[in-house]
Amino acid sequence: MKQSFNQSLTISDSHRNTRLQLCLLTLLIVAAAISLPVAAQSIQVPQPSPGLMPNPAAGKALFEKSCASCHGANLQGNDKGPPMLNRIYEPSHHGDAAFQLAVKNGSRAHHWKFGDMPPVPGLTPDDVAQITAYVRLEQRKAGIQ
Numbered sequence: 001m002k003q004s005f006n007q008s009l010t011i012s013d014s015h016r017n018t019r020l021q022l023c024l025l026t027l028l029i030v031a032a033a034i035s036l037p038v039a040a041q042s043i044q045v046p047q048p049s050p051g052l053m054p055n056p057a058a059g060k061a062l063f064e065k066s067c068a069s070c071h072g073a074n075l076q077g078n079d080k081g082p083p084m085l086n087r088i089y090e091p092s093h094h095g096d097a098a099f100q101l102a103v104k105n106g107s108r109a110h111h112w113k114f115g116d117m118p119p120v121p122g123l124t125p126d127d128v129a130q131i132t133a134y135v136r137l138e139q140r141k142a143g144i145q
């Protein structure tokens with residue numbers, strides 16, 4: 001009798017431990033969920049020079065040098081990357097900041113199956129603004145705006 005009482009004590013003790021661990025785990029998850037958006041907000045978007053008038057022609061040359069190998073010379077994509085002339089990349093879905101961030105940090109594969117986009121080194125925020133102006137012009141021509 002005494003033994004079984006002890007046993008049930010041990011079991012309820014270990015239950016309590018599990019419950020405590022679950023509580024701690026929940027707390028951790030809640031803390032992570034709260035701090036993630038805060039971390040996301042503090043991501044710095046590279047800013048082009050104030051007053052820059054982005055020039056699509058300059059952007060075209062930069063695009064051909066740095067982006068066309070994956071996004072296609074005519075922005076139609078290829079076997080390494082997606083087309084930029086696609087509704088997914090219209091300004092309301094991927095604003096100009098998305099271009100600055102993709103070039104600076106790369107981009108995890110999430111819309112397509114080409115794999116991750118690596119960061120593209122050697123471009124200033126002004127360069128990226130020129131490229132974006134070129135992409136926007138071609139998107140407008142293709143009726144994507």
Ligand code: HEC
Pocket residue numbers: 063066067068069070071080081082094098099102103107108109110111112113114115116117118120123131
């Ligand atoms: C090595 C291949 C590669 C190069 C070079 C490359 N990209 Fe990408 N890029 C990708 C792939 C792949 C994706 C799609 C990722 C996904 O969503 O699945 C992508 C996605 C993007 C996106 C969308 C990011 C987002 O927020 O979803 C932008 C904007 C972009 N690229 C711009 C550029 C620009 C501008 C250049 C040139 C400076 C460039 N890329 C060069 C492969 C490349």
